[in-house]
Amino acid sequence: MGSDVSKGRGSLFSKADRKAAESGDRAERVETTADGECSAKKIPFRIAGTGARAAQYRTIDHHKEEFEVKGMCDFFGVSRAGYYAWVKRLGKADPDQERMKQVQVIYETSHKTYGYRRITIQLQRKQGLRINHKAVLRLMHKLGIRSVARKPSPYRKVEDLGTYHRYPNVLDRDFVASRPNQKWVTDITYIRLEQGWAFLSIIKDLYDDFIVGHILHDRNSIALVIQTLQQAKQNEKVTDGLVLHSDQGTQYTSQAYHVLTAQYNITPSMSRRANCWDNAPAENFFSHLKEEYLRHFPFPTFEQARQLTTEYIHFYNYERIQLKTRQTPYETRCLSL
Structure with missing residues (x-):
């Protein structure tokens, strides 16, 4: 089995197998969307790509004792250098850890009312930290926090209501009538x-x-x-x-x-x-x-x-x-x- 993997896409991981796997992934994404989760196309490519790449690296790391790393990297279409760089990062502490603590403290101090803009200003003014508001927003997403001052809108589009009726433009700007009540x-x-x-x-x-x-x-x-x-x-x-x-x-x-x-x-x-x-x-x-x-x-x-x-x-x-x-x-x- 190991010799087959070392051949890359030649036998076990052929092009046909890879296409079948990709088709299966697409089918799973469609089923997930039908179940009510967010559509994959709405996720930014940069974020979706990073998440998928990390999942591939985890799969390779999990099966590295069974199959050769080179063959699995070829199958997933990733580089070995990228995989090994990911492995090195596993043992390191999260570089965002300290800034996440600072964001959390300001968030709690504001009684959870501050959003990313005000937290950014507070980090810059009170702690002298040079940080972009987009970075603060990313950190808040990692922490799973958001301002409680603005709740998601409860209103829905009228198209989502079961009693919604739309009619064609029958009049079509023909504002001339030949008799009353026409x-x-x-x-x-x-x-x-x-x-x-x-x-x-x-x-x-x-x-x-x-x-x-x-x-x-x-x-x-x-x-x-x-x-x-x-x-x-x-x-x-x-x-x-x-x-x-x-x-x-x-x-x-x-x-x-x-x-x-x-x-x-x-x-x-x-x-x-x-x-x-x-x-x-x-x-x-x-x-x-x-x-x-x-x-x-x-x-x-x-x-x-x-x-x-x-x-x-x-x-x-x-x-x-x-x-x-x-x-x-x-x-x-x-x-x-």
């Missing part, structure tokens, strides 16, 4: 209050720019858009084929919104990601509201904001003349009946 657009805007914020949800008919529904609330929630759609349905006769366009906000990707639009036989349409121009008519209305009216009443209370938005929407629908039609939205709407 194409609607909807959106939410923020209104700064004396204390906090208010959230205005509206639905606008693209035929005549008439605001068919609007709700002001102190929370930007799914209920806000649901109530707006319910109000619009009560105010208007909705027939099959109505397209309701929105952005990709979580309210519009929710299960409740999905169920309600299906119940009303409404076809949801959705803007492309981070593309406000796909919902330009809704944005245009909010611009008129804030520029023509709300900016004259800075920091209102919630009740004042409710009154102001109601007054302006009534003015916008029934009194404000549109230059493109020379009529109010209500007049244009009446002429279509």
Whole structure:
């Protein structure tokens, strides 16, 4: 057996055997990923390569009494010099030991609130140590410590939620409608209050720019858009084929919104990601509201904001003349009946 190993890749460690072993390693990595661990491709090559090389050296050292070192080095594709250098390092103390102690002391003194940046500053100022922040971060990883001042975010991407719905861009910037209640657009805007914020949800008919529904609330929630759609349905006769366009906000990707639009036989349409121009008519209305009216009443209370938005929407629908039609939205709407 030993003579076979000494031949390198000739017999026991042939190219076919090595390829089979590498294929097996890749399969194991895929299985590990499927089990929920970090994908290997997300590990930096420098770190992953160092860890794999150390594992190869440990395997060679473990079987050095059974097989020749040269043959095993050839099989793993590593140099004998590298292996023997690794062996020499085994008997030496960890060169990071002293600095790790210093990092640990500062970390404990800060009540575990310091991250690598503050620890780096403390090492440089208090102990006169010349060290890079990346080195401190590496030492903290070795110690298994991190700042408790910032916890990992509990929020997940909406794609990870089971109730997430995404719709195609059916409207596709075709903002012209041939009749009322054929194409609607909807959106939410923020209104700064004396204390906090208010959230205005509206639905606008693209035929005549008439605001068919609007709700002001102190929370930007799914209920806000649901109530707006319910109000619009009560105010208007909705027939099959109505397209309701929105952005990709979580309210519009929710299960409740999905169920309600299906119940009303409404076809949801959705803007492309981070593309406000796909919902330009809704944005245009909010611009008129804030520029023509709300900016004259800075920091209102919630009740004042409710009154102001109601007054302006009534003015916008029934009194404000549109230059493109020379009529109010209500007049244009009446002429279509």
